[in-house]
Amino acid sequence: MGSSDPEAKRRVVIVAYDDAQILDVACPSGALEVANSHGASPPYAIELATVSGQGARTSSGIVLAGARRLASVTGRIDTILVVGGNGTEAAAKDVRMLTQVRRLVARSRRIASVCTGAFVLAAAGLLDGRRATTHWGYGDMLATVFPDVAVDLAPLYVRDGNVYTSAGVTSALDLTLALIEDDHGPTLAREVARELVTYLHRPADQAQISMFLSAPPPGDRLVRDLLGYIAARVAEDLSPPVLAARVGVSTRHLTRLFATHLGTTPARAVRTARTEAAVHLVRGSELSLAAIARRCGFRSAENLRQAFLDHYGMTGDRIRRMPDMPQPLRPEARRTPGA
Template identity: 45%
Template structure:
């Protein structure tokens, strides 16, 4: 049996907020053995709906004409909803929400959910650029500005743009299990299902973008090869600089010393392995370039304020509560 997903759009919506989740649900439908998803696009009025940068999609039905029940109501984002909101859009979402098993938003779509009263007393996230405005306009919402997505009861919200893909993968994992979500991610050639509690900013994004091409290449090498020789002497040789000059240039351009950047990158690699594999801690430590479980423990505690074992247990407990742990 297919799960019915209605995606609400409006003039000026962010195209990837729609395309990303729609492709996730569509790919899951091709791979799922126990039914996939039926995706419908709705708007205040049926017909062409222009995205923020020109391309239009066709809404097959009006929001007030969508008949229930439905599995998921998903509201996309766009700059158009960070200003005055169309009352017909807000009213349509508010009226349709009770017919849905769960409600979700991508990016600034959270403004529509908040205006519809669906986020009152709940935790939510949105694009980091809009988080402060969301909190100011809706003080009854606890805005967590540094999360990829947040689940609070039957309401899910996600950060900006590509985070909608992470949100949709999380919904697929909840419905069909993490194995299918991983297969969908591989099929779409995207990251293997980032956890919702992860920061909107990865290690490369938290650092300043380096101006010099050799440092950009070196940054990519560090993040792709955590088990390599990432010592200052090794990195300096790879960059063709003296150690002293390399440390000074790296820190000046990325805003963080090389050793600290490497530690953050390795900690993120460890977290991904803890969430997506059953590797013992000694193997996780080796594959992430941290050498031993003791070093893994110290680095993980320093970066995430939790032990590696506790993080894995919490992640697995979340899977068990959702009924998808295998």
């Protein structure tokens, strides 16, 4: 994970520690490596650094080797990125870690954190007076421990000046794609996304918590599995008979299960999934509403327009112009869709 000529490249130093989340390291380093393979110019030189220089044992038990000692890192740095994980609390209290992070930040063009890595930046005083995000499960703690940080848990990642913070785990990929786009333009970022087989480069203001995570997951495994199936295949035939046949129950029994565990019908759950998939495409692409409707399983752009009105109380054109992601209407305010 090094470079023989780092000064000729965009030097990215990933700061890790014991009990770090391995995906927080793998998502950024993997995406940057793919960007290099697709002709990033100048290319990225990726370095892993720890306080001891002895590598880092991740929370999964896998040891990341090839690290260098933070104190030995000198020279100009393009981006310093601090990862998150179960070891964040200890890292944020490690005087050696905080001293070295402050030193390296002074040498860096850009500062970033993934997930709870924001706690390390905050402990180093680097987020004071700034807007920042972290994993949704740790936002209240970040705001309480560091009251000078303006914590915003809505977006996937936040940019405040040259400081970037991102939400939990896989949002590291969204953040890295955004950094690649800033450095090399949208064409390369899209090529990297395609290479990584990620469905969509999600915009920063996409909510961290989707419709399937905002409430406790349904207790019935069959319903949970079907929700995942629906979310991954919004363009396919998801009629109640097709869904019922997939899990080997009658349509009537499927309807009872959805009413019991979700408080809705299979058809309405499918419509909600399609509408939320569509709003992400409206926000994150330049596709026409007709094209988005086809990709998300709606019969026409007019059907999609009606779904947006029912779910968000506004049209797709207005959603596209908004500075932030729209919030769904409360259930009692939504119009019941026609047959």
